[in-house]
Amino acid sequence: MATVEVRDLRKRYHNFLALDGVSLKAESGQLVTLLGPSGCGKSTTLRCLAGFLEPNGGEITVEGVSILSTPANRRGFGVVFQNYALFPHMTVAENIGYGLKLQKVSKSELTTRVNEVMDLVRLGGLGDRLPREVSGGQQQRVALARALVLKPKLLLLDEPLANLDARLRDEVRWLIRDLQQQSGITAFYVTHDQSEAMAMSDMVAVMKAGRVAQFATPREIYQKPTERYVADFTGEANFLPCTDVTPHGEGHYSIAAAGTTLDLDGVPGIAAGAPAELLLRPEALELTAPEAGTFRGIVTKSAFLGSALHCEITLPDDSVLKLSAEPNTPVTKGDTVGIAIDRSHAWLMPEVAP
Amino acid sequence: MRLPNPRLLLAIPAIALIFVFMILPITNMAEMSFRTTGTKDPFGEDYTLAHYLRIFGDTYYWGVLLRSLLTAATVTVLCLLVSYPIAWHMSKAKGMKAVFLYACIASPLMTGVLVRNFGWMIVAALNGPLNETLMALGIIERPLRLLFTQGLVILALVHVFVPFMVLPINNALRNISPTLIEASTAMGATRRDVFRDIILPLSFPGIYPGVILVYVLAVAAFVTPALLGGQMVSYMPTLIIGELTGTFQWPFGSALAIVLSLSTVVVVAIFTALTAKLMERSKA
Numbered sequence: 001m002a003t004v005e006v007r008d009l010r011k012r013y014h015n016f017l018a019l020d021g022v023s024l025k026a027e028s029g030q031l032v033t034l035l036g037p038s039g040c041g042k043s044t045t046l047r048c049l050a051g052f053l054e055p056n057g058g059e060i061t062v063e064g065v066s067i068l069s070t071p072a073n074r075r076g077f078g079v080v081f082q083n084y085a086l087f088p089h090m091t092v093a094e095n096i097g098y099g100l101k102l103q104k105v106s107k108s109e110l111t112t113r114v115n116e117v118m119d120l121v122r123l124g125g126l127g128d129r130l131p132r133e134v135s136g137g138q139q140q141r142v143a144l145a146r147a148l149v150l151k152p153k154l155l156l157l158d159e160p161l162a163n164l165d166a167r168l169r170d171e172v173r174w175l176i177r178d179l180q181q182q183s184g185i186t187a188f189y190v191t192h193d194q195s196e197a198m199a200m201s202d203m204v205a206v207m208k209a210g211r212v213a214q215f216a217t218p219r220e221i222y223q224k225p226t227e228r229y230v231a232d233f234t235g236e237a238n239f240l241p242c243t244d245v246t247p248h249g250e251g252h253y254s255i256a257a258a259g260t261t262l263d264l265d266g267v268p269g270i271a272a273g274a275p276a277e278l279l280l281r282p283e284a285l286e287l288t289a290p291e292a293g294t295f296r297g298i299v300t301k302s303a304f305l306g307s308a309l310h311c312e313i314t315l316p317d318d319s320v321l322k323l324s325a326e327p328n329t330p331v332t333k334g335d336t337v338g339i340a341i342d343r344s345h346a347w348l349m350p351e352v353a354p
Numbered sequence: 355m356r357l358p359n360p361r362l363l364l365a366i367p368a369i370a371l372i373f374v375f376m377i378l379p380i381t382n383m384a385e386m387s388f389r390t391t392g393t394k395d396p397f398g399e400d401y402t403l404a405h406y407l408r409i410f411g412d413t414y415y416w417g418v419l420l421r422s423l424l425t426a427a428t429v430t431v432l433c434l435l436v437s438y439p440i441a442w443h444m445s446k447a448k449g450m451k452a453v454f455l456y457a458c459i460a461s462p463l464m465t466g467v468l469v470r471n472f473g474w475m476i477v478a479a480l481n482g483p484l485n486e487t488l489m490a491l492g493i494i495e496r497p498l499r500l501l502f503t504q505g506l507v508i509l510a511l512v513h514v515f516v517p518f519m520v521l522p523i524n525n526a527l528r529n530i531s532p533t534l535i536e537a538s539t540a541m542g543a544t545r546r547d548v549f550r551d552i553i554l555p556l557s558f559p560g561i562y563p564g565v566i567l568v569y570v571l572a573v574a575a576f577v578t579p580a581l582l583g584g585q586m587v588s589y590m591p592t593l594i595i596g597e598l599t600g601t602f603q604w605p606f607g608s609a610l611a612i613v614l615s616l617s618t619v620v621v622v623a624i625f626t627a628l629t630a631k632l633m634e635r636s637k638a
Contacts, residue, residue, distance in 0.1 A: 085537035089635040099541035
């Protein structure tokens with residue numbers, strides 16, 4: 001139950017700048033996801049929060065108070081690791097109770113609290129097993145219970161689902177989200193899986209080379225990304241180069257793309273004539289008769305996926321659009337088709353030098 | 355005809371080696387220990403329990419046995435205390451530093467046993483470098499009599515057995531995932547807590563073989579006690595060699611050797627039993 005703020009965090013390893021000014025804020029009770037590819041600095045940020053790493057610059061505050069000089073063992077944060085980091089020589093119950101034992105709580109209280117949290121994560125009856133004697137999903141729940149039992153001010157989760165198979169991942173994901181919301185604990189969650197980030201988070205920070213590329217709600221990140229990198233990382237996306245960008249008030253533009261002019265919304269502040277890209281998510285596109293659509297093109301690939309028909313359509317200017325059509329749409333390779341755009345799902349972004 | 359399991363064939367060299375160099379001589383020695391003392395041959399024709407009765411009936415032999423076992427235990431404990439920090443640093447080292455440390459650790463084993471012990475005699479002599487340094491520093495006024503003391507025997511044994519303790523512990527420490535240390539720290543553990551609750555128990559799979567190796571080697575050590583221990587105190591190995599090569603009492607010497615072996619096995623078995631649960635839990 002704490003507001004956590006990270007300001008201009010910097011961390012350098014020898015010649016490698018791991019964090020280049022990271023700023024984030026988690027309101028009390030929010031789950032903030034750090035999303036990005038490996039090496040983008042998301043784990044480094046988390047390790048600075050946990051106190052395992054000392055940043056070279058910047059500030060981390062909890063409820064407005066700096067914690068940088070507080071050692072990791074006195075921060076009172078719960079940490080869940082990708083490899084679980086369960087103590088192999090302690091039973092499940094001993095693992096969960098270890099932090100309480102260090103706090104010297106009475107034996108009866110320890111037992112009560114450990115049993116409570118074990119019920120919460122549905123580990124009842126497994127207390128006497130060693131970690132290696134329970135399944136991967138159960139190990140992950142032990143790791144979660146071990147962090148929660150201490151009633152931490154902040155929960156830090158470092159790719160907690162990465163080692164689980166798909167079915168378990170879904171189950172544990174909802175468990176984590178439910179527990180986090182029930183207890184109202186502020187949480188930071190590191191992942192490289194965009195669907196995980198979308199589904200669980202209040203706020204998402206998409207990270208790129210030691211910086212935060214965009215920090216916003218999942219909806220905004222997906223629908224209104226500030227740059228191509230963010231759009232690419234958060235889901236299937238088509239990009240069309242645009243010309244003749246003309247602003248019409250804050251965040252409204254008219255553009256020319258693939259031979260058509262369009263009015264649409266975009267990132268505020270793109271100058272007239274500046275290079276820009278049009279983002280079209282597959283769900284913004286619909287197949288129509290050749291003369292009815294905004295664009296006209298030739299089907300160069302179509303694949304039946306069961307629930308949808310995946311098509312790739314080449315436009316006259318050789319740009320390619322990917323979209324999902326209704327599975328029974330009668331199109332085959334070589335057909336000329338029209339594409340209609342749902343303009344509320346189109347988005348204009350400035351072209352950023354990579 | 356069916357061919358035997360090829361895996362058993364692979365085991366034949368090992369079995370042959372153990373049979374020829376371990377089972378046969380021990381059986382031979384065990385049998386000899388029940389023989390009467392011979393006058394012309396190494397042992398007489400008849401069987402007897404006299405040698406064992408003599409050993410168990412004489413407090414002198416009890417005392418020597420006890421001294422041997424206690425000295426070995428002292429050497430083992432000191433070795434563990436000295437080796438653990440070295441193993442810790444070694445487990446953190448990488449690249450050339452690790453190679454250098456391995457070479458330093460193995461250095462006592464690179465010197466011949468006689469040269470090493472004569473070296474200790476020179477170092478510990480009344481006018482040797484150790485005494486001279488201590489006097490130069492003003493710590494002592496007159497040279498200490500270090501040579502031919504039990505303390506020097508223990509010191510020299512610890513010196514040579516450190517590698518046997520460091521290497522397995524280093525191995526075990528390297529196997530401890532650093533995230534375990536971070537996890538316990540995040541749960542509020544101080545460095546002392548982390549060492550006591552996580553690192554020490556998880557390094558036990560290295561401590562155990564180290565302790566057994568050093569203990570068994572220390573019990574059986576002969577050259578170091580013989581050269582550095584002098585004539586005043588006896589250890590089982592020196593006593594046994596004395597019976598075998600000095601007075602040619604082969605049956606009695608064999609009985610002493612069997613008693614020493616069995617006592618060592620018993621100590622190892624007790625240690626194993628006491629630590630079985632910890633070992634079971636901490637092994638990877």
